[in-house]
Amino acid sequence: MEGWVFTLSSLVCLAIAGTVPGYAIAIALPLYAVMLLGYLMVGRSSATLWVVVSTVAGLALSGLLGSVVTEHPGILSALLLVSGGGIGAMAIVLQGSLSGRVYLTAVFLVNLAIALSSMTSDEAVQALTIFIVSWSVNTLVGIWITDSVRRARDRIARLGAVHRAERWASELEAERRRSARLLHDTVLATLTLLAHSGRGVDPDALRVQASDDAVLLRQLRQGETPAPRSSGTYNLRTDQAPPVTQSIKALQQRFKRRGLTVHWHGDGDVTLPPVVRSAFLLSLGECLENVRRHAQVDEADVTITQDAGGVRAMVTDSGVGFETDGVDSARLGLAESVVARIRDVGGNARIFSAPGAGTTVVLEVPR
Numbered sequence: 231m232e233g234w235v236f237t238l239s240s241l242v243c244l245a246i247a248g249t250v251p252g253y254a255i256a257i258a259l260p261l262y263a264v265m266l267l268g269y270l271m272v273g274r275s276s277a278t279l280w281v282v283v284s285t286v287a288g289l290a291l292s293g294l295l296g297s298v299v300t301e302h303p304g305i306l307s308a309l310l311l312v313s314g315g316g317i318g319a320m321a322i323v324l325q326g327s328l329s330g331r332v333y334l335t336a337v338f339l340v341n342l343a344i345a346l347s348s349m350t351s352d353e354a355v356q357a358l359t360i361f362i363v364s365w366s367v368n369t370l371v372g373i374w375i376t377d378s379v380r381r382a383r384d385r386i387a388r389l390g391a392v393h394r395a396e397r398w399a400s401e402l403e404a405e406r407r408r409s410a411r412l413l414h415d416t417v418l419a420t421l422t423l424l425a426h427s428g429r430g431v432d433p434d435a436l437r438v439q440a441s442d443d444a445v446l447l448r449q450l451r452q453g454e455t456p457a458p459r460s461s462g463t464y465n466l467r468t469d470q471a472p473p474v475t476q477s478i479k480a481l482q483q484r485f486k487r488r489g490l491t492v493h494w495h496g497d498g499d500v501t502l503p504p505v506v507r508s509a510f511l512l513s514l515g516e517c518l519e520n521v522r523r524h525a526q527v528d529e530a531d532v533t534i535t536q537d538a539g540g541v542r543a544m545v546t547d548s549g550v551g552f553e554t555d556g557v558d559s560a561r562l563g564l565a566e567s568v569v570a571r572i573r574d575v576g577g578n579a580r581i582f583s584a585p586g587a588g589t590t591v592v593l594e595v596p597r
Contacts, residue, residue, distance in 0.1 A: 525549025
């Protein structure tokens with residue numbers, strides 16, 4: 231931009247100088263055009279060709295104006311502007327590298343020799359002062375810009391490192407929470423049954439569940455990430471997901487073996503994306519597990535409804551109920567295995583309960 235300003239200013243001074251030979255105007259105009267084009271291309275491209283083209287055109291123009299400045303003193307301003315500011319503006323771009331500084335020094339000396347050769351001593355002193363000041367200012371501006379860009383890049387790099395660290399920590403925390411939910415819903419549930427001598431649970435079902443839990447622990451220890459199935463068990467293979475209706479029937483059978491009868495009410499099968507479906511069914515299974523363990527009843531109702539926006543499940547029991555505000559935040563059953571799991575897939579979980587009035591949990595997930 232600065233090169234454009236000085237070059238255009240030089241052209242204006244030449245135009246208003248008055249008695250300028252026609253041949254000088256005819257030669258100068260193309261050189262001005264080449265310089266302006268060169269500055270434009272230097273701003274858009276890092277190719278050194280346009281730097282050379284601009285400086286060569288500027289030196290040629292400086293020589294042309296210097297050859298006629300003695301007979302036509304009015305063009306002295308045009309000469310000083312193009313030599314001191316127009317060509318000197320290249321210092322902003324080139325001062326950042328050793329080769330650029332060597333090139334600038336050579337251009338400065340050649341430019342000085344061309345411009346001063348045809349001037350009187352007074353004009354030469356004036357021109358030399360302008361040259362030194364303008365080139366120094368351009369160089370300082372270039373140094374400031376280079377340093378600002380470097381500091382901005384360093385700042386961006388630091389921000390990027392902080393962002394990567396935060397993302398890694400967030401992913402690690404999410405993985406920790408997923409593992410905690412999975413362990414709570416499987417291994418810890420099995421250990422709880424064993425601690426109570428497996429009352430109300432079919433022994434064969436308990437053995438199968440314990441065997442599955444052993445596989446889970448072994449795979450987690452090896453650093454693998456199990457993919458939970460809708461039935462509440464899990465595997466380490468990518469299987470074709472069964473329909474939601476089939477999965478809910480599996481939940482019914484599973485909890486029937488554990489002593490809880492589940493009455494399912496719904497308007498037909500529903501389809502959900504795999505990740506949403508997994509979270510939905512796992513949360514539904516945890517709600518039924520909470521009924522079995524805490525509600526002191528042997529029946530629960532599950533109502534499934536759906537619309538264009540998503541799927542809703544309502545789990546209801548007529549058990550002892552509880553104070554929702556009195557649940558310990560450190561407990562994983564509701565906070566992580568139900569509420570957080572549903573929210574992680576863009577859904578919502580609401581819990582309604584009171585002592586002696588039973589409990590209703592509403593799970594809502596998007597399609």
